[in-house]
Amino acid sequence: MAGWAPWKPTSPPAGSASTAAAQARDEAAEAATDALLAFNTIDHARMDETIQRWLEVSGGELRQQVRKDRAGIRARAVRTAADTSATVLETAISSFDHGAGRATVLGVLEVRTQPARGEPTVRVVRFRVLVQHLGSAWKVTFLEALRVPA
Numbered sequence: 782m783a784g785w786a787p788w789k790p791t792s793p794p795a796g797s798a799s800t801a802a803a804q805a806r807d808e809a810a811e812a813a814t815d816a817l818l819a820f821n822t823i824d825h826a827r828m829d830e831t832i833q834r835w836l837e838v839s840g841g842e843l844r845q846q847v848r849k850d851r852a853g854i855r856a857r858a859v860r861t862a863a864d865t866s867a868t869v870l871e872t873a874i875s876s877f878d879h880g881a882g883r884a885t886v887l888g889v890l891e892v893r894t895q896p897a898r899g900e901p902t903v904r905v906v907r908f909r910v911l912v913q914h915l916g917s918a919w920k921v922t923f924l925e926a927l928r929v930p931a
Contacts, residue, residue, distance in 0.1 A: 812919035821867035840920030882914030
């Protein structure tokens with residue numbers, strides 16, 4: 782006589798390598814999302830805080846570039862006198878290497894720009910973000926807006 786047992790999916794045991802990789806992947810995606818919001822939020826009247834936030838979420842060469850060009854970034858923001866804010870519409874990890882501590886994340890943002898004079902604009906922008914596990918945290922090391930064919 783054959784027995785019958787219900788099939789039940791199983792999750793990897795807590796503390797397993799796949800659980801650690803899944804957690805790291807989630808942390809990488811969260812770091813990319815935080816960086817996208819930070820780098821697309823500019824308050825021209827509070828540029829020291831804005832730049833400090835960029836430094837907090839960035840690492841590697843990107844962080845060095847921000848640190849090196851602090852004065853130029855501040856001057857450009859004050860000159861344009863425009864503020865921006867962003868909403869992340871969607872993100873997806875396109876590549877992830879847990880062992881190397883690297884991930885590529887694609888993001889779609891709605892970016893609102895309020896110029897000093899005139900009407901605000903809203904546009905949808907797509908980004909590619911590289912994040913790397915540096916020390917004890919994931920940091921964005923490269924960020925680029927992607928062109929979308931017309």
